[in-house]
Amino acid sequence: TVDADHLEECTSRAQSAILKASLPPDLQQLINARLNTLLFSNCFVAVRSSATDEDSASHSFAGQFETYLFQKGQPAIMDAIKKCWASSFSMRVMQHRIDCGLPTNNIAMAVVVQVMVNSETSGVAFSRHPLKPVTEGSVLVEAVYGLGEGLVSGELEADSYEILNVSHNRLAEVTTK
Numbered sequence: 001t002v003d004a005d006h007l008e009e010c011t012s013r014a015q016s017a018i019l020k021a022s023l024p025p026d027l028q029q030l031i032n033a034r035l036n037t038l039l040f041s042n043c044f045v046a047v048r049s050s051a052t053d054e055d056s057a058s059h060s061f062a063g064q065f066e067t068y069l070f071q072k073g074q075p076a077i078m079d080a081i082k083k084c085w086a087s088s089f090s091m092r093v094m095q096h097r098i099d100c101g102l103p104t105n106n107i108a109m110a111v112v113v114q115v116m117v118n119s120e121t122s123g124v125a126f127s128r129h130p131l132k133p134v135t136e137g138s139v140l141v142e143a144v145y146g147l148g149e150g151l152v153s154g155e156l157e158a159d160s161y162e163i164l165n166v167s168h169n170r171l172a173e174v175t176t177k
Helices: 005-022 025-035 072-089 092-101
Strands: 045-051 068-069 110-114 121-126 140-143 159-164 174-176
Touching: 005 072, 005 092, 025 072, 025 110, 045 072, 068 072, 072 110
Parallel strands: none
Antiparallel strands: 045 068, 045 110, 121 140, 140 159, 159 174
């Protein structure tokens, strides 16, 4: 458990321990086996974090965990995986956990390694608006030109669309932009 009075020291120690540790050999073998498949051979990948309790009705960690784009080669990818795990113990994440009354121990973090797509446009769809209510039965879509990282980091200003859900009898329609 992280002591709020010693937050900086606790988070620094936790992140340092994760970054210094070696991945278990069986996990390294599994990752290497997947990276050596035709799908991942000789291409860039995105290494993305996804905490198991990242979003709920009462809190959101959107944009607080790390993502590493254009990673290539086993050493860089293994390092990015550890950095994703370490990001679950950053100062801002731990402070957010404390503020929301969430546990600061036994944190589970999944890491996704996927082929990198150098997109022209990117977007995120929310079934619930992260900051305010949307019309019942609608979805909020935010989109930017370029990679989605500019959207989730807040670096780029997104176009926002509120879209009524598709029903069996009608198409979705944009209600606001």
